Amino acid sequence: MRSELARALAFQQGFARRRSPHAVDVPGGFAVLDDRYPYSYDDNKLIVWDAADPAAVLEAADEVLAERGHRLVNVDSDELGVAFAPAFAAAGYQHAENVVMAFRGDPPAGPPEAEHLDLPALLPVLRRDWRADLPEAGEQTIEQLAARVETRLRGADLVGFRGVRAPDGELAARADLYVHDGVAQIEDVYTTTRHRGRGHARTLMRSLLAEAAGSEPIFLVADAADWPREFYGRLGFAEVGRTHSFLRV
Template identity: 35%
Template sequence: MTPDVLVHLVEPAQWRAALRQGSIRPGPDGFVHLSTPDLVHLPARRLFPGRRDLALLVVDPRRLTDPVRFEPGHPDDPAELRFPHLYGPLPTSSVVAVVLYRPPTPVVLPEPSDALARALTFYTSVPVRRAVGVGDVPGGVAVLDPDVPSSHDNNRLLLTAPVDAAAVEAAAEEVGGNAGWPQRAALLAWPDAGPVARALAARGWNAEELVLMARRTELPVPRPGAGAEVVDQREVHELWERSWRRGLASLGDRLDAVVRQLVGRERLNDRVVAVTDVAVREEGRVVAAGQLRVDGATAAVESMLTDPAARGRGYAGAVLARLLGIAADAGCDLVVLEASADDWPRHWYTRRGFEPIGTTWSVDRPA
């Protein structure tokens, strides 16, 4: 009997190449080597000894169209063990999640039907795969990128197991102090993290509750409005810059440097997931935009933005509809996003088929 999920261990660069091609092709022996979750440590030790920077693809076998046969593995493996071999390409649309493989840290695999687990995996896996440095901390990992120190998303703790406020603060201070972070930041991504976030707020941290929302692409995809087109990401930079300058005007002399970093960091995402930018123009100028990040069968909507002078004209709806269509064409069955719990956009997304599935907390304070 085939397990609920199968797995395939790859280097992140190999997975990114597969996203471009749409599949992982069979090797010289005519099949793709898969594994059951309880046996993946055997090929990991044999093929990638000591590696902690690998991606574990979580495959839904029901999405495979070519045969899977359980056969003997490597001659050094116990003779009674059988490994699943896929006699055909492994479609990227069969990969419901990409999990970090960092032994001896236990691996938690989301079920294909668990939208919350898949969303949390996306938001805690992508930052690690794009990071320059990764370190273990209580409750999770720290990601670091010295090229963009002002970006919280690229320099913070990603915590998936419960820790108390003192532990968060201590880890952020140790890592951030050693790395020269201008801020201390963390994502609290375990269930019921609210009390810890509020405890940090009492210690002087900023704490924002983020609602995770999901939309199944089996829902009808709205027709994109006129003018929503796929663009080169550089065409969106001016809109991003205008937005960040308005929101960060209080930085004074630091503003130019910080905005350059925030724009520059965006290129890093396309190194690990498939990124598509969609925009609407008025008189040749981009006035609304959004981004889709595809990671196998899961996609995330990011960077939805409309210039204040162009609001109320339906541009955001047109951009979102185009992004949803791209996700469906890529074979994604789940589209996720993060929305502030205290702001109106989450209600706007609800009217367009997204449902709340859980929450995380983003916390930060100046160094």
């Protein structure tokens, strides 16, 4: 039986292929491209996990992403990511480590509490949040970053957008849930700035865990250098591996 890490990485790679209108092979992996959303890093990137010459991967990034204003290479191997780091640093890329975490506890009992969000309800919230996070970005960029969410609907058998509201009715926290072939991923967990520290994210996460009960694994990916990984740890998630991202803009 494949490990939790192997199943999680295979899930992510399959999700990327299914949601993308165009995938091409590159050394050690593949690239995804979406001409509708050229400002979206996540929809235009390389995903590499097999042994490859870093110079060949850098060359492929320049070639495949030639019409984009960025270069993003996700490396789904801790060993390979560490090996690639010097060459990518020399080429001007920023390096980030990501922690793959799998849920090891018992899913909460009872029905999920989170609200189901459709695209008409979600898109205005995404525009609001991207404007707050990227105040200098133009409206075209904001619109692409919000609208690209529709591509996720093709990524898994179940793609759910979930949220919880503050007492005043404003959507306070939101996240995605993807389930495919018995594996579940929680992704894009976000709490609006003015609602942080009030338990909304915890309520949302417990609801997502209840909804995903029975999946193996239930996983998420967190920034290795950021505080949310500690929050996820308190909820019952444990690190099962690391991946790497290299970005140049």
